[in-house]
Amino acid sequence: MTPQARAQAAIDILDEVVAAARDAGAAADVIVQRYFRTRRYAGSKDRRAVRELVYAAIRRSGERPDSGRAALVGLAEEQPELAALFDGSMHGPPPIAANEASAGASEVPLWLAPQLSGFGLLDRAPLDLRVNRLKAKRADITIADAAPTPHAPDGLRLPEGVQVEKLPEWETGLIEVQDEGSQLVTLACAAEPGMKVVDFCAGAGGKTLGLAAQMADRGVITACDADRARLSRLAPRAERAGVTIVETRLLDGGRESEALGDLIGAADLVVVDAPCSGTGTWRRNPEARWRLTPDRLARVVALQARLLDVAAELVKPGGVLVHIVCSLLDEEGVGQAEAFLARHPGWAAEPIALPAGRPHGPGLRLTPSDDGTDGFFVARLKAPC
Ligand SMILES: C[S@@+](CC[C@H](N)C(=O)[O-])C[C@H]1O[C@@H](n2cnc3c(N)ncnc32)[C@H](O)[C@@H]1O
Secondary structure: OOOHHHHHHHHHHEEEEEEEEHOOOHHHHHHHHHHHOOOOOOOOOHHHHHHHHHHHHHHHHHOOOOHHHHHHHHHOOOOOOHHOOOOOOOOOOOOOOOOOOOOOOOOOOHHHHHOOOOOOOOOOOOEEEEOOOOOOOOHOOOOOOOOOOOOOOOEEOOOOOOHHHOOOOHHOOEEEEEOHHHHHHHHHOOOOOOEEEEEEEOOOOOOHHHHHHOOOOOEEEEEOOOOOHHOOOOHHHHHHHHOOOOOEEOOOOOHHHHHHHHHOOOOEEEEEEEEOOOOHOOOOHHHHHHOOOHHHHHHHHHHHHHHHHHOOOOOEEEEEEEEOOOOOOOOHHHHHHHHHHHHOOOOEOOOOOOOEEEEOOEEHHHHHOOOOOOOOOEEEEEEEO
């Protein structure tokens, strides 16, 4: 492909990414892969160059651009060598017109700038592993160039680009990919051997497996989710990790309590790693900034409040409900925890001791800028005895 054709390919892909962000379609990575699957003439250098252009344009614009071309024209305003490719040559983009619309540059969407600026949401996210305590100690793992994570006791940090799933340590369940922040909020749950734990929004089990390791695989974890496909990925992961205490339960979204009758008032610990805006993970998914709207945020905040209320029913007297979001928005974190406490007299927030993060209202917050982790809010809410 000529450099001009690569620029046009980036525009075509960005058009799809913009449309998918507007209509809740596929993730940018999926769109890029799909694009090249049907264009075998593109070699590996072409793919890399196009991908870099696509992601540079995505990272540059906090606001969703009007089109792929507007996104790339915006990038071209900062890169004269890219602007020079808009020369009208065959397979390349037509010249940039005087006063042509271009995407503006910003870290986050304007409507969220007051809350989200300055958290390092465009920094490079590291590749972190959690060593599975059930099978190994961190000091036993000798993966080339891996370094201990600064805060999480079982974490290892790898250089970018390592294909973890090809490592023998992954195949034998000694390690799992998990951001250091995710490891730390799992530690904040303080699960102990023998406990009865409900992981209410377990997904594919990232935190479930961390909880099982804390519990030395003793006790029971009921891992729930309303997404069958995600939940079905948990069992093979648990098997690889040597975890035997997890039972999965598929919930009916909107009627979650129907499948949980036997657990009412029975759990020592209920973890709600709630569906959220994901603003704390924007380093990893920069195009997610184009997906969030005030409406979507309001809907997810209402869902979180409802799930916390349903989950609270499962906590035994004196037990603990842990609210986690990978978001830096107060509506989802501190506001959600405070609203829960206001709705549930007798419940109280417990202090959280972690080697990173700062107290934030009734909970604790981790940020990319201060902690080098994804952004998280976590609160421990103790039921009355
Ligand atoms: C932040 S993710 C959980 C990630 C997971 N705990 C982990 O550590 O990998 C939120 C999860 O909530 C689930 N969810 C959404 N609505 C739900 C509902 N009504 N009941 C239970 N889970 C729900 C989603 O399917 C998603 O897996």
